[in-house]
Amino acid sequence: MKQAMTRLSIPGRGRGLQEITATLSNWVAGAGIGDGMLTAFIPHTSATLLIQENADPDVAHDLEAFFDRVAPEGAGYRHENEGPDDMPAHIRSALTQSDIQIPVMQGRLQLGTWQGVFLFEHRIEPRRRDVVLHLLGT
């Protein structure tokens, strides 16, 4: 049993879903661990990780519209000093996840046919984001 860890730094594209599946798959394939568990963790409070359908780009659009509707700007928040998109970003973070786990077999992520892993940026402006990857197995 062994483990591997790395920290990615991803140039962001602003609010919305940005697929990072290939980056994760490539790191796992080269980590020298065949069977085990991948954990991805994002050390930010206004960007999260999401496993979602990656076939139809309309899904990302509709998800973005949903979160904008459920956590709109200007909804009477007290926390306004970091900009009108900051408190909605924290709510969107609370509703999604800072960490995800994906089983690995023979060096391959056991994602379903339609699943992709996304960096979900909640702030409007692009920001560079870190993602920590940890793989444990044999």
Added chain:
Amino acid sequence: MKQAMTRLSIPGRGRGLQEITATLSNWVAGAGIGDGMLTAFIPHTSATLLIQENADPDVAHDLEAFFDRVAPEGAGYRHENEGPDDMPAHIRSALTQSDIQIPVMQGRLQLGTWQGVFLFEHRIEPRRRDVVLHLLGT
């Protein structure tokens, strides 16, 4: 330290919560690992995993009503080509989880008294769903 992995195939019952606690407990009990961590992962984009109260079936009914209210069909989605229940299913998936972790001691899941593990189907029609289980420990 060792690990075990399996893939379950669960006959679905259509939209709503379906308890799978006993299936997980039984597999863990026979996996030959006493203390460690169970990860359950679902490789689908319109069904997720949920830890919830399993005592009163009204809870499942009220949860279903809540998600139907917060992510209704026909809310002006672009992604409509896979049916009116598909985009709501992706939203419900984003709000819940594709992976859960449960500590294991002496071969038993350390769930609380009222906790059960549920397969949460978001599509109306019944579908067979896979769940990958991974147990790591001693």
Added chain:
Amino acid sequence: MKQAMTRLSIPGRGRGLQEITATLSNWVAGAGIGDGMLTAFIPHTSATLLIQENADPDVAHDLEAFFDRVAPEGAGYRHENEGPDDMPAHIRSALTQSDIQIPVMQGRLQLGTWQGVFLFEHRIEPRRRDVVLHLLGT
């Protein structure tokens, strides 16, 4: 590779966010494992775990107001026998998480600058809550 496990018992303060980052950090620092993965699991159905901004207390206030708005009391629930705040608590639990993972390096949680770990109590009255911690690594 080794693992450590403990069960915390935390005196609650009633509905809202209660930071437990220092408790987790201290236990990890003394667990004798430098690099690995921490899992925190809460064995309750009306309290969850949340990674959130811990700098501005207004964020906790706004989050509480958000969840009160999205899952209000008295919204026609069937499950009312455990009190008007119980079904909202189960909905809030479904929207957040019973388990979180945080990478550990050199005995330190790899949380971001603004991230804290919170016990998120969903019932109005204070309750004592358990949290199970599991650390695996070298």
